[in-house]
Amino acid sequence: MLIDKMLRRIVPAISAATFIAIAAASTTAMAQEAQEQYFGIPSSRVGPYSAMGTGYYGGIIDYLNYVNMKGGVNGVKLTYDECETEYNAARTVECYQRLLNKGDQKMVVFDTLGTPGAYAVIGRMAQDHVVLAQYGYGRTDAADGRVWPWVFNAAGHYWGQIAVKMNYIAQKEGGVDKMKGKTIVHLHIDTAYGREPIPAMRQIAKEWDFKLIEIAVPPPGLEQQSQWLQIRREKADWVTFWGAGSGMNSTAITTAARVGFPREKMFYVTFGGAEEDMIPAGDAAKGTYVAANAAPGRDYPLIADILKVVYGAGKGNMQNPERVGTVYYNRGVGAAAMWIEALKNAQKIHNKVGKTVNGDEFRDGYEALDITDEKLKEIGILGMSAPFKMSCAKHDGSERFKMMQWDGKKFQILTDWVPAPDPAFIRKLIEDSAAKYAAENNITPRKCS
Amino acid sequence: MFYREAGQFRTSYAQDSQIFPLRQDRVGIIIMLIAAVMLPFVANSYWLSAILIPWLVLSLVALGQNILMGYAGQLSLGSAGFMAVGAFACYNLILRIDGIPFVVAVALSGVCAALVGIVFGLPSLRIRGLYLAVATLASQFFIVWALDKFGWFKNYDPAGVITAQPIVMFGHNFATPREKYWVVLAIVAVLALLAKNMARGSIGRGWMAVRDMDVAAEVMGFSLLRTKLQAFAISSFYCGVGGALFAFAYLQTVEPSAFGIDLSFRILFMVIIGGLGTIMGSFLGAGFILLMPIFLNIFFHTVFGKSVDATITSALEQVIFGVMIIMFLIFEPLGLARLWQLTKERLRLWPFKH
Numbered sequence: 090m091l092i093d094k095m096l097r098r099i100v101p102a103i104s105a106a107t108f109i110a111i112a113a114a115s116t117t118a119m120a121q122e123a124q125e126q127y128f129g130i131p132s133s134r135v136g137p138y139s140a141m142g143t144g145y146y147g148g149i150i151d152y153l154n155y156v157n158m159k160g161g162v163n164g165v166k167l168t169y170d171e172c173e174t175e176y177n178a179a180r181t182v183e184c185y186q187r188l189l190n191k192g193d194q195k196m197v198v199f200d201t202l203g204t205p206g207a208y209a210v211i212g213r214m215a216q217d218h219v220v221l222a223q224y225g226y227g228r229t230d231a232a233d234g235r236v237w238p239w240v241f242n243a244a245g246h247y248w249g250q251i252a253v254k255m256n257y258i259a260q261k262e263g264g265v266d267k268m269k270g271k272t273i274v275h276l277h278i279d280t281a282y283g284r285e286p287i288p289a290m291r292q293i294a295k296e297w298d299f300k301l302i303e304i305a306v307p308p309p310g311l312e313q314q315s316q317w318l319q320i321r322r323e324k325a326d327w328v329t330f331w332g333a334g335s336g337m338n339s340t341a342i343t344t345a346a347r348v349g350f351p352r353e354k355m356f357y358v359t360f361g362g363a364e365e366d367m368i369p370a371g372d373a374a375k376g377t378y379v380a381a382n383a384a385p386g387r388d389y390p391l392i393a394d395i396l397k398v399v400y401g402a403g404k405g406n407m408q409n410p411e412r413v414g415t416v417y418y419n420r421g422v423g424a425a426a427m428w429i430e431a432l433k434n435a436q437k438i439h440n441k442v443g444k445t446v447n448g449d450e451f452r453d454g455y456e457a458l459d460i461t462d463e464k465l466k467e468i469g470i471l472g473m474s475a476p477f478k479m480s481c482a483k484h485d486g487s488e489r490f491k492m493m494q495w496d497g498k499k500f501q502i503l504t505d506w507v508p509a510p511d512p513a514f515i516r517k518l519i520e521d522s523a524a525k526y527a528a529e530n531n532i533t534p535r536k537c538s
Numbered sequence: 539m540f541y542r543e544a545g546q547f548r549t550s551y552a553q554d555s556q557i558f559p560l561r562q563d564r565v566g567i568i569i570m571l572i573a574a575v576m577l578p579f580v581a582n583s584y585w586l587s588a589i590l591i592p593w594l595v596l597s598l599v600a601l602g603q604n605i606l607m608g609y610a611g612q613l614s615l616g617s618a619g620f621m622a623v624g625a626f627a628c629y630n631l632i633l634r635i636d637g638i639p640f641v642v643a644v645a646l647s648g649v650c651a652a653l654v655g656i657v658f659g660l661p662s663l664r665i666r667g668l669y670l671a672v673a674t675l676a677s678q679f680f681i682v683w684a685l686d687k688f689g690w691f692k693n694y695d696p697a698g699v700i701t702a703q704p705i706v707m708f709g710h711n712f713a714t715p716r717e718k719y720w721v722v723l724a725i726v727a728v729l730a731l732l733a734k735n736m737a738r739g740s741i742g743r744g745w746m747a748v749r750d751m752d753v754a755a756e757v758m759g760f761s762l763l764r765t766k767l768q769a770f771a772i773s774s775f776y777c778g779v780g781g782a783l784f785a786f787a788y789l790q791t792v793e794p795s796a797f798g799i800d801l802s803f804r805i806l807f808m809v810i811i812g813g814l815g816t817i818m819g820s821f822l823g824a825g826f827i828l829l830m831p832i833f834l835n836i837f838f839h840t841v842f843g844k845s846v847d848a849t850i851t852s853a854l855e856q857v858i859f860g861v862m863i864i865m866f867l868i869f870e871p872l873g874l875a876r877l878w879q880l881t882k883e884r885l886r887l888w889p890f891k892h
Contacts, residue, residue, distance in 0.1 A: 132848060132852075134848055134849045134852040134853075135849075135852045135853055135855075135856055139849075143849055170839070171839060171844075171848050172835065172839070173835045173848075173852045173855070175831075178789060178793075178796050179592065179788070179789065179796070180831075180832075182587075182588060182788065182789060183588040183589075183592070183832055185588075186583065186584045186587050186588035187584055187588060187836070189584065190582075190584070205793065205795075205796070208697070208699050208791045208793060209789050209790070209791055209796075210791075211791055212701060212790045212791050213790070228697060229697070230696070279686060279795065280793060280795045281697045281698050281699050281793040281795070284697065284698050285697055287696075288696040305686075307679075308795060308798065406847075406848075408847055408849055408850075522696050526701075529693070529701075530701060530703075
């Protein structure tokens with residue numbers, strides 16, 4: 090009976106104690122939660138574009154972990170959730186909706202790493218208050234921030250890229266006047282992404298008076314024999330190649346080699362020109378030119394430090410640590426670095442240092458990005474990414490690219506950042522296209538300045 | 539015990555030929571409809587806009603494919619192409635005709651798809667089976683190519699994509715996921731009911747006669763030309779309406795290549811997994827093919843979290859999904875609808891087997 094009595098007294102005491110403990114634990118958990126910033130990561134790790142997805146999102150996740158291991162952003166810890174899109178527009182929409190809310194936190198930035206995915210969600214950004222951070226891909230005329238307040242492109246868009254390439258080709262040929270009468274083939278995958286540079290390219294062709302031939306390859310582009318025979322027949326001087334997926338990209342090289350088209354006259358797009366695209370083609374890839382918005386290499390202080398801190402602790406996201414420092418990986422790190430810089434800006438602008446920010450505040454932070462050489466040095470990626478400055482109207486990056494050439498084993502970086510020959514010209518194209526979109530969709534462009 | 543017809547007598551032809559002869563079925567379907575209509579009050583916007591809307595839309599497309607393949611026996615691979623016709627027709631109708639109500643635009647885009655379907659159905663009069671599948675493959679490639687090639691269809695958008703206009707009817711803009719869901723639900727429910735009745739009636743009997751043996755059907759007096767082209771037209775109509783809804787209620791920004799050959803194949807799998815020649819199967823099959831990968835992805839991310847490499851889990855999801863398809867086909871080659879039917883039959887006897 091004594092035991093019974095004791096039990097009767099103890100049980101409420103214990104339950105009260107546990108209750109208090111749980112309550113205390115949950116309040117501390119809540120207090121910690123208030124200092125977290127949540128990111129949604131729509132990765133694409135399977136399918137034909139997996140090389141791109143694993144490298145890019147691996148870089149992003151590694152950088153988020155790296156920032157956390159260094160103490161977070163002014164004490165704010167970064168959390169993330171992943172979702173598999175399979176590089177498919179419909180799945181990207183599903184992932185976007187799934188990642189949008191997590192607990193009481195809302196996603197502030199979305200990065201689809203792919204033009205099809207970006208197009209599928211681009212209309213949802215303004216109403217959901219989420220930033221679409223296209224990093225070197227996506228809808229080009231979104232660089233006009235008056236029509237597209239929520240869309241950014243920190244790494245340069247495809248119109249800027251094609252202009253830079255044309256500039257470089259003209260240099261190689263000995264000047265713009267030498268371009269007259271030349272034949273340039275734009276060989277592209279038959280999707281919106283492949284056609285994205287065409288409007289700018291047509292204008293340049295008209296201005297410089299060269300012959301532009303557009304040849305489309307139906308996706309997935311693993312068979313290109315007839316297209317390359319046509320290129321031979323047209324006696325093309327240069328080919329600008331706009332492919333997707335390492336299968337299509339390496340097939341282009343091997344087919345070019347088979348029909349005898351020199352690889353030294355092929356210019357690859359940023360999203361087709363990485364180690365994973367060159368290596369499968371073997372020796373045939375030697376000499377291929379690639380434009381880069383994030384230069385490969387492990388010597389940049391940040392990449393070296395990630396290797397030491399994150400991989401040293403066994404927390405790296407890359408299955409194969411050898412891929413750290415490749416083109417796609419470094420691009421992912423560059424993209425994530427811009428998120429974090431934007432987050433820092435947002436905390437500063439809105440007086441929320443050390444606190445979670447919301448979508449509107451993050452957007453202001455992204456728009457305030459002013460990435461100078463000193464800033465890049467501070468992050469540890471000077472030379473890997475190009476310096477740039479955003480503004481209310483200008484939502485694109487520097488529009489400068491590094492030219493690289495594959496030497497059979499790795500990329501040799503040939504130049505420093507090459508600018509477009511006439512940035513005002515590309516800007517005008519963007520503003521015209523954005524104005525047309527705004528008129529069609531009854532959008533009143535916001536006032537800047 | 540509860541699911542049996544004891545005591546329910548049919549005393550007239552009308553009662554004998556109703557869709558749901560069992561009272562329990564009628565009650566069940568009414569409860570389901572009410573639940574479907576009330577669902578948005580409990581479901582959040584993720585469920586509505588990322589799961590339910592695409593599921594309903596793809597069920598409708600699978601239904602179209604099922605009419606052609608399951609009922610009329612014409613193996614076709616062009617359903618995504620007809621979806622593209624519907625989506626781009628709807629875009630152009632709303633763009634070029636001022637103030638056209640959304641439902642009218644959707645219906646007309648279904649008609650556009652039906653016309654295209656008739657043209658591409660013509661080879662079915664001469665060739666059968668797998669050869670027909672190859673011939674209809676041409677429609678898939680031709681439609682996507684034509685939409686890519688001619689800027690007019692996309693109103694000369696420089697990137698070659700269309701942005702779906704808001705869904706406007708009766709002066710109201712259906713903008714929230716909830717409202718869009720209701721629009722989709724209403725259209726899908728009406729068309730599914732219509733399909734069920736067509737399949738039960740003389741039209742459906744004609745299709746099935748042609749499917750089972752077209753020479754015999756012709757001898758009995760069915761015009762092959764009419765029956766086959768009718769099946770193609772109605773099937774393409776469903777695909778076209780589905781495509782328009784897919785673009786307007788789900789994706790919103792669409793490029794022609796979103797309606798590629800893989801989508802056609804997925805719709806084909808939906809019909810095969812769901813059950814050929816069943817209405818229910820179209821819904822079940824679409825649910826399986828569309829939602830299973832998503833649930834696997836959510837499952838792996840919540841169970842393993844970040845402890846396992848996401849590249850491995852993503853690959854694993856695909857492997858498991860593939861194995862599940864094979865298992866279903868081995869154990870129930872007649873599809874999920876057959877499983878549903880067997881369950882109902884068992885339920886009639888339950889719990890007294892004799």
